[in-house]
Each structure stands twice: as structure tokens, then as C-alpha cells.
Amino acid sequence: MDLELWSVRPLWLTVLAALWGAAAGLLVPRAAYRFAVEPDEAWRTRCPDGHVLTGAAGGWLGLARCPDCAQDLRDSRTSRSAPGDAGRVSGDAGRVPGDAGRVPGDAPTAYRYGPGTPLVGLATAGTCAGLALATGARPELAVWLLLAPLGVLLAVVDFRVQRLPDVLTLPLAGLALVLLGVMALVPEHAGQWPTALFGSLVLGGAYFLLFLVNPNGMGFGDVKLALGIGAVLGWYGWGTVVLGTFAGFLFGGLYGLVLVLMRRAGRKTSIPFGPFLLAGAYAGLLIGAYAA
Template sequence: MLMFLAAVYGAAAGLLIPRPVHRMAVEPDEEWRADCPGGHPITGPARGWLGRGRCPDCGAYGPGPLSTAAVTALVCAALAAATGPRPELVAWLVMAPVAVLLAAVDWRARRLPDVLTLPLAAAGAALLGSVGWLTGETAAWWRALLGGLLLGAWYLVLYLVNPRGIGLGDVKLAVGLGIALGWYGWRTLVTGGAAGVLLGALYGAGLLLVRREARNAAMPLGPFMIIGAFCGLLPAAAAAA
């Protein structure tokens, strides 16, 4: 039952993702898009951020709503299955749709907006802090905060070494992911963080083998960081059950 409810929640949240993806998938110095690809103005609740994933006039916005709904539903259901009815599941379910949105935006525009990465870290810290206070696991919360700082610091080092391959958005995303991973321990933090780097490196190597011109092309690291964190979080949540 818990998995079903989480999947329904994820599907509903995923249906709202295409429009923000289209609006946010712009260059850093550009304003959020106010029109659909066909030039029709984007309107609706919350100043056009909420609503159907397709333009009523031409049928275009961002990615297909069924794909984002399916991915988000699958992620939320997997998290519910691994975590069970423990209170930290609330934090994972709040963070999951934001992570899917970030991955989609980064894949399209090669950017991770601060309006998503910073609230993701803040929400993770606040929600896990509430869980720690309610359950008495304050040590896990402090470890989660330190995990966010450590993973963010590691990506900052990578950025300073190779600013063309890693952006500051990746550094800020690492803070939120590190908070989630650190909740379950240092091994989970290392596993999830290393998995993200490894997946990104494998994807980059594959691009170089297929297209030599990809050497100088920007690569979206955010989706691989998120997948890596997800792969680290699931077994740790299941083991803590």
C-alpha cells in the first residue's frame, strides 16, 4: 500500500515537471522562458509554473508528461519500498521530484539552477532535522549535514581542478545529495558520491569513443550524480529497515 501511494504521488508530481523543464532550460544569463516552442504564452497557476505539460494551442512544452510521470513514480515507489514506513521517507519523497526536475533541466540545458539546488539542500536538512528531533537520531542529522559539506567540498575541488568539466551547479547539487546520503552513514556517502562520478566518467568516455568532437562539448553531470546518489541511498535505506 505504501509503495502504491508513493507511486501515485510520484506520478502526480511528475506530470507537473515538463512545464518547469521547458521554462528553466535556458542559458544562465537568460530569463525563464515565458512562451512555448510555438510562441504561445505560458499561463496558469503560480504564474504559469503549474499546469498541463503540453501547450493547449500547439501541444508543445517540455519533455513528455508520461515519461516524467513514469520516472518519478518509479523513483518514489522504489524509495518507499526500501525505506518502509520510517519517517525519513517523507524527506526522500519531497526531494525526489526536485531531483528528477534537476536531472531533466541539466540534460537539456547543461545547467543546474540555484532555485532548485539550494532549496533541495535546505529541504533535506530541514526535513531530516525534524526526523532526527522526533526520533532522537540527532547524530544522524549532524552526520547528514557534515556529509553535505564534505561532498560539496569534494566537488568544489573537482571544479577548481577542472572548471570546464564541472560547474558550480554541480557543487551545489552535491551538498543536497550529500545530506541525503550522509543520513545513513559514511559508507553510503562514499558509495553514492563515487557512483555519480563513475557514471559520469563512463558516459563521457562513451561520448569520446563515439564522437571525437565531444571532447570540448559540455556534459550534463547532474543526472549521473543523482542516479549515483539514488543507487547509494536505496540499499542503505533497505539495510536500515
């Protein structure tokens, strides 16, 4: 009976992890929109039409929708509707400046901006589900599930503007080490905190050397991201650090090769490397967790 319960338990963990990832993924597009700015800017404070972003935690938490824009659109459609034709708008008559991306329909409820919420939510849900399948009911799973949405957010921002903000990469490293230190005190964990610490320092140092050798090929944001990745991979040992690091370079190289073959990039074209570092770390973490 105990064996049967154990065989079912990971399934429930996977379902719960997927639901957590889907819920957390709904909040990623708003943050991604706000962080996807040029390096000399901090973050966006207004929607594409200029309304101040409001909501929980200073406008950071919530869906990527602007109710003020929705109200403007409703007002515009009402004022432009012909007599006897209330509620119906044809052609461009009901559009207002900056209307791209608004929810279609005669009675919109929101203005959407940033990356597609369903796609990001699905990606975050799948990421969390995979971590639950690989890790099982071990305590470090809680750490992976907390860090996964942050990793998705970093990947989205880097893909959009080739930038890894310090306010995300450095807290990722610190949070990973602190949480893993707590998990090291919990029974049934399968990793080692000292290796996580040394993995963070070694991988961060190695990427820093690469940055010094070739600043055009390795951004300093990648160096700071490597601190968090090294901590996560180091939890399961040096073999996992090597595997996750190699996978990141492999994924990035394959992506660049595909772009060249499609004639969408040349040898000197800059590509975002952070998403591939994160993808490689994810692959290494899955294998390390499953083998632990």
C-alpha cells in the same frame, strides 16, 4: 498476524509512492521547459508560439500544455477547411506556424511542449517506488518522496541545456536539511541529522575544490547540487556518502565512454554531470536506506 500485516505494508507504501511520483511527474515537463534556458536567462515565460504561460502559482504548476495554442489551431483549421469538408484537414492545410508538437486530431485540446510527459511521469513514479521499497515505513520516506520530483526536474534540465539553476539546487539543500532535522525528532527514524549536515558541507567542499582544480570538468552548479546530495546521503552515514559519490562518477564515466565509443563525443566534449550525480546519489540512498 502482525507479521503478515508488516509484510503487506511496504507493498501499499510502494503503490502509494508510485502514484505520488506519477502525479508529481506530470508537473515536471512544464517546469523543465521553463528552466531549460541559457545561463544568462532566468526562465521562459512564454510557450513556443509566444503565448504567456498562465496557471497556478504564476504558471509553474500544471501540465505542459498551452490552451491558447490549441484554440489558435482549432480556429486555423476551421478557417481553412473547404466548404462541405468541415472538421477535416489534409496535408499541410491545417497547420499554423510553430505547429510542431501539437496534439494531432481535428479537435485538439492542448499544445504540448517540453520533455515527454509520460516518460517523465513514469521515471518519477519508478524513482518514488524504489525509495519506498528501500526505506519502508520509516519517517524519512516522506522527505525522499518530496525531494524526488525536484531531483528528476534537475536531471531533465541539465540534460537539455547543461545547466543546474540556483533556484533549484540551493532550495534542495536547504529543504533537505530542514526536513531531515524534523524527521530526526520523529520516532523510528534510521538516520542521523548531524551526519547529514556534515555530509552536505564535506561533499560541497570537496566538489568546490574539484571545481577550482578543473573548472571545465566540474561546473559550479554541480558544487551547489553536491550540498543537497551530501545532506541526503549523510543521513545514513559516511559509508553511504562515499558509495553515492563513487556511483555518480562511475555512471558519468560510463556515459562518456559510451559516447566516445559511438563517436558522438571526444575527450574534450562537455557532458551534463548533474544527472549522474543524482543517479549515483539515488543508488547510494537505496542501499543506505535498505541497510539501515
